[in-house]
Amino acid sequence: MAKVFVSTVIGAPVGQVWPVVRDFNGLPAWTPFAAESRIEMGAPADQIGCVRNFSLKDGARLRERLLALSDYDFSMTYSILESPMGVEDYVATLALKPVTDGDRTYIEWSAEFRAPAGNDQDLITFIGQNVFHAALQALKQRFGG
Amino acid sequence: MTVVRVRRSAVIDAPVATVWALLRDFNAHDRWHPAVATSRMEGSRPVDQVGGVRAFRLKDGAFLRERLIGLDDRARRLTYCILDAPLRLDGYVATLTATPVTDGDRTFVEWESRFDPPAAEAGRLLRLVADEIYEAGLAALQRRFAGAGGGARPATAATRPTAAIGAATAALRPLTAAEPQHPAFETVRTEAAPPVAPVTQTAVAVPNSAATGLRDAGAARPWDDGEPSPQWEARPGREEDGMDVFTVVRRAEIEATAVSGGRSTDDGPRTLAVARSAEPLPEQGRGEGQGQGRAALPSSGRPVAGAIEAAAIVVSRHGGPEVLVPATVSVPPPGPGEVRLRQTAIGINYIDVYCRTGYFDLLTPPAVPGMEAAGVVVDVGPGVTHFAPGDRVAYACPPVGAYAAARTMDAALVLKLPAAIDDETAAAVLLKGLTAEFLLHRVHAVRAGEVVVVHAAAGGVGLMLCQWASALGAAVIGTVSTDEKAALARRAGCDLVVVHGREPFSEAVLRATGGRGADVIYDAIGRDSFTASVAALAVRGHLVSFGQASGPVGAHDIGAFASKSATISRPNYGHYTSDPEELRAMAARLFAAIAAGTVQPMIGARLPLAAAAEAHARLEARATVGSTVLTV
Numbered sequence: 001m002a003k004v005f006v007s008t009v010i011g012a013p014v015g016q017v018w019p020v021v022r023d024f025n026g027l028p029a030w031t032p033f034a035a036e037s038r039i040e041m042g043a044p045a046d047q048i049g050c051v052r053n054f055s056l057k058d059g060a061r062l063r064e065r066l067l068a069l070s071d072y073d074f075s076m077t078y079s080i081l082e083s084p085m086g087v088e089d090y091v092a093t094l095a096l097k098p099v100t101d102g103d104r105t106y107i108e109w110s111a112e113f114r115a116p117a118g119n120d121q122d123l124i125t126f127i128g129q130n131v132f133h134a135a136l137q138a139l140k141q142r143f144g145g
Numbered sequence: 146m147t148v149v150r151v152r153r154s155a156v157i158d159a160p161v162a163t164v165w166a167l168l169r170d171f172n173a174h175d176r177w178h179p180a181v182a183t184s185r186m187e188g189s190r191p192v193d194q195v196g197g198v199r200a201f202r203l204k205d206g207a208f209l210r211e212r213l214i215g216l217d218d219r220a221r222r223l224t225y226c227i228l229d230a231p232l233r234l235d236g237y238v239a240t241l242t243a244t245p246v247t248d249g250d251r252t253f254v255e256w257e258s259r260f261d262p263p264a265a266e267a268g269r270l271l272r273l274v275a276d277e278i279y280e281a282g283l284a285a286l287q288r289r290f291a292g293a294g295g296g297a298r299p300a301t302a303a304t305r306p307t308a309a310i311g312a313a314t315a316a317l318r319p320l321t322a323a324e325p326q327h328p329a330f331e332t333v334r335t336e337a338a339p340p341v342a343p344v345t346q347t348a349v350a351v352p353n354s355a356a357t358g359l360r361d362a363g364a365a366r367p368w369d370d371g372e373p374s375p376q377w378e379a380r381p382g383r384e385e386d387g388m389d390v391f392t393v394v395r396r397a398e399i400e401a402t403a404v405s406g407g408r409s410t411d412d413g414p415r416t417l418a419v420a421r422s423a424e425p426l427p428e429q430g431r432g433e434g435q436g437q438g439r440a441a442l443p444s445s446g447r448p449v450a451g452a453i454e455a456a457a458i459v460v461s462r463h464g465g466p467e468v469l470v471p472a473t474v475s476v477p478p479p480g481p482g483e484v485r486l487r488q489t490a491i492g493i494n495y496i497d498v499y500c501r502t503g504y505f506d507l508l509t510p511p512a513v514p515g516m517e518a519a520g521v522v523v524d525v526g527p528g529v530t531h532f533a534p535g536d537r538v539a540y541a542c543p544p545v546g547a548y549a550a551a552r553t554m555d556a557a558l559v560l561k562l563p564a565a566i567d568d569e570t571a572a573a574v575l576l577k578g579l580t581a582e583f584l585l586h587r588v589h590a591v592r593a594g595e596v597v598v599v600h601a602a603a604g605g606v607g608l609m610l611c612q613w614a615s616a617l618g619a620a621v622i623g624t625v626s627t628d629e630k631a632a633l634a635r636r637a638g639c640d641l642v643v644v645h646g647r648e649p650f651s652e653a654v655l656r657a658t659g660g661r662g663a664d665v666i667y668d669a670i671g672r673d674s675f676t677a678s679v680a681a682l683a684v685r686g687h688l689v690s691f692g693q694a695s696g697p698v699g700a701h702d703i704g705a706f707a708s709k710s711a712t713i714s715r716p717n718y719g720h721y722t723s724d725p726e727e728l729r730a731m732a733a734r735l736f737a738a739i740a741a742g743t744v745q746p747m748i749g750a751r752l753p754l755a756a757a758a759e760a761h762a763r764l765e766a767r768a769t770v771g772s773t774v775l776t777v
Contacts, residue, residue: 040771041636041745047194048169048216049632051770063749063770065629069195070215072224072238077217081770082750082763091219 001089002120006132007108012143014098017105018074020139021094024052024066030142031135033057051081060084067091080113087113087123107136147264149271152257153279159290160647161245162628164252165221166635167286168241171213172199177289178282180204191636198228207231214238218632227260232270236261254283451478453485453523456777457549458757462510463503466758466765469548474513476551479526484556486538490572491547491775492517493760500545501761508545515547519562519571520777529556537562541576542722548757550777557725560732565740573772574609574746576718578735579728580691581609581744583721584667585617586734588714589687593618595664598654598681600674601694602639603630605772609744610667611637616743619664622657624650624674633770650674651681662686662709672696679711687712747771 010017020030025045027034037054039045045052046069055061061082068077075095080087090113097106109132115123157164167173172192175184184201186192187210197213208231215224221243227234239258246253256279262270452475459472479485493515499505500514508514519539522532532538538559546552562571584606585591597614601607602623615621615638623639625631631642643653654663662683668674671693678688688711690698706713722728738744749771752760760773 040749041747043636044191044194046196047191047636048218049193049629049636061750067219068215068217068222070217070224071195072214072226077219082768 001112002115002124003110003112004124004128004132005108005110006128006136007106008136008140009099010105010107010136010140010143011102012105013103014074014096014105017107017139017143018071018096020142021096021107022046022069022071022074022076024050024069024076024078027052027054030139032138033131033134052078068093085123085126086115086117086119088116089114107139109136147267148259148261149267150257150259151271151275151279152255153275153283154253154255155283155287156246157252157254157283157286157290158249159252160250161221161243161252162631162644162647164254164286164290165218165243166631166642167289168243168254169193169216169218169221169223171197171216171223171225174199174282175201177285178278179285180277180281193632215240218628232273233262233266234260234270234274235263254286256283452476453551455549455551456754457513458515458754460501460508460510460512460514463501466501466761468501468510469514469758469761471755472511474549476549477553479524479529479553479556481527482529482556483526483553484529484532484538484559485523485525485551485553486518486520486559487523487551488518488520488547488549489777490519490568491515491754491777492541492572492574492576493757493764493773493775494576495764497548498761498765507543513546513549513552515545515549516543517541517572517576518547518552519568519575520551522559523551525556532556532559532561537564537568539566539568539571539575541579542719548754548775550754560729563736563740566736569748569751569774569776570739570746573748573774574735574739574744575732577605577609577772578739578744578746579722579731580606580718581613582731582735583716583718584610584689584691585613586731587721588689588691588716589665591617591619591665595619596622596654596658596661596683598622598624598650598663598666598668598678599634599639600624600666600668600670600678602634602637602642603770604669605747606669607667608633608637608747608771611639612744613738614638615640616738622654622663649677651677654681658683665689667691669693670695671698675699675701679706679709682709682711685710685712687714689714689716691716748774750774751776753777 020026023029023045025037025039027037033056035055035057037052040051040053040063043050046066048066048069051063051065053061053063061084063081063083064078065081066076066078068075070076073095074097075093077091077093079092080090083090090111092109092111094109095107098104099106111127111132113123167177170192172184172186175181180203182202182204184199187198187200190197193213193216195213195216198210199213200208200210202208208229210228210230211225212228213223213225215222217223222240223242224238224240226239227237230237237258237260239256242255244253244255245251258274260270260274454473455476457472457474458469459474461468461470476485494517496505496507496516497514500508517540519537522534522536522538524534525532539562540547540554540559542558544554546554560575562568591597591614597610597619599607599610599614599621600623602611603625607623611621611623611634621639622641622643623631623634623637624643624645625634626645628644631644634642641653641657643650655661663681663686664683665687666678666682667689668678669690669692671690673695675688675690675698678690682688686709690713722731735744739746747770749769750760750763750773752773752775754775754777757775760775763769764773
């Protein structure tokens, strides 16, 4: 299994960051790469098992299923059903923790997957840099760095 | 402030998926916890929506509200907090976790919480939560699942029907396991399903063509010659597209046989079918090729006056997805009784794969595949009065020819679309939806209170059957192959979902119905499920076999069905959709159900027409959920 782990600290309290990240249908609102998103079958975006169907600005389309969501732990886990990346058994978790020193937010985004084509390192770099890191940096800027 | 922690745990003798299926339902505690009298989700929110609130009353009259604040299907963990309670359970947060015990296929359930009671009440509240809530609940779970574990012990009579299922069957007597067999009538009941003759057919060699005329010649028996069916058999348990209601499919082969004067064969029914099909064929077979759509390939070298050119996908030869190649076809002007369509959305069905591989002889390469599309009428031929250019229409039927930006076809096969149904929805839903319509309303008229089993409940037709049957007031039991699909099936309205391989589904059905069994079972799995389906039927139950994803059902002795006075149906899509007037009525009911939200089309993927090969590859890899639509 390939593993990716990216984290950062955001200068805003968890109570402000979590509502943004918690919206499983909200990628276009905070990531630099998502163009539009919808939840299949008209399900609520916080219903476990719902599928978000979203397109990237480059035209690619992904489908991801919400596996777990906790307002208690501030965490969300999802899997990829369809994507152009050629990954299998992809499960990612986005988790927030309060930084009590300064009322900031620690945020980590991790994923595990298989790369059947053997291009593990390329995918780790791509997902780590172009997806997770890029999105967290955008989130950071949204809250003033 | 005193922080109290409570933790209780127990081992439940049932597989973790079974236990979790019950526990994850945030509103199900009135079905399993002895202290809970009634419960409802506020705002009718889904039971698995984080943030949802359950409002419930205990048997002692106390009223509480609790919010679901975390749900994890991977860790099988549910976290909730109290919003309102008559006790000082301040700051109460509880977590319920189900973990597999691999030794014996049992489940370890932990229930823990913390709260901040007033110091003076801490001891009393701790004991109350620990004893009357947690221990009492865990003990009830143990009783409920007694004997459901991986051990070989059979289900005991102590298990109760679930409330949802029980409600539909409460009035019915329990059936003991050793039901004596009293074959009072050595007959198989057949339902009167207008307007065609009964389609009831067991898999013994009875030609179903006899009553319904030559259009069924050879129908329902492409498998009967004992040929191996590698596509099916390579994927036992495939669910999504097991439907093979298009069993008119080998007509082309039969025509060819008829033309050559029939063949000497020891296959009685086949000989009969050949003889009957020697009569003139009805209109569907006209046009180029063997019943293929009227779109001539440029390579035919016969330009047609008034023809328009259209982008299309052509099966260049029988083979894998790569034989689907883009081409430009010439679409002739409509002849008498025909319309010419500009198509905007095309539905992909598994039968298209069989046409491509040559497994079904509906198509002779090079030809345009596809049987389902939506679009707009361009022009109409002589004698067509019910369509005008500009009408929005859709169809789901042979002959093939749908994978094209335009085509010409028989106007009688085309349905007008209401404004509420967009083209993509129509292309995604029509074939599966019409199938669900006749299965639930015509093959068997499902009534409120009946127990309905849907195999492959997360498949395209399966989801619609569950949604619609549930809306009709039936208690719906779905079977699926994975937990992911179980969640889908549950959302589609299943009151109970059985995951194949965990426990014999017939036992689960009998247990859930207090031993009575199901009133009707919709089975498109075929070989792997047929016998168990019969076992799960109620007396005078109805088994509707409409596909065979796992392989042909095989030969069965009709006499055995007398033990339940069972009805066995083997419906054929063509027989339920061939009368234009009835077809319009079916479509109207389907469109109304979609507009009302009863049936929710699920478009899993949209691809451009040129990507048809990719769409087929995904379908064959089982990488699709819901319908795949090609857009023009």
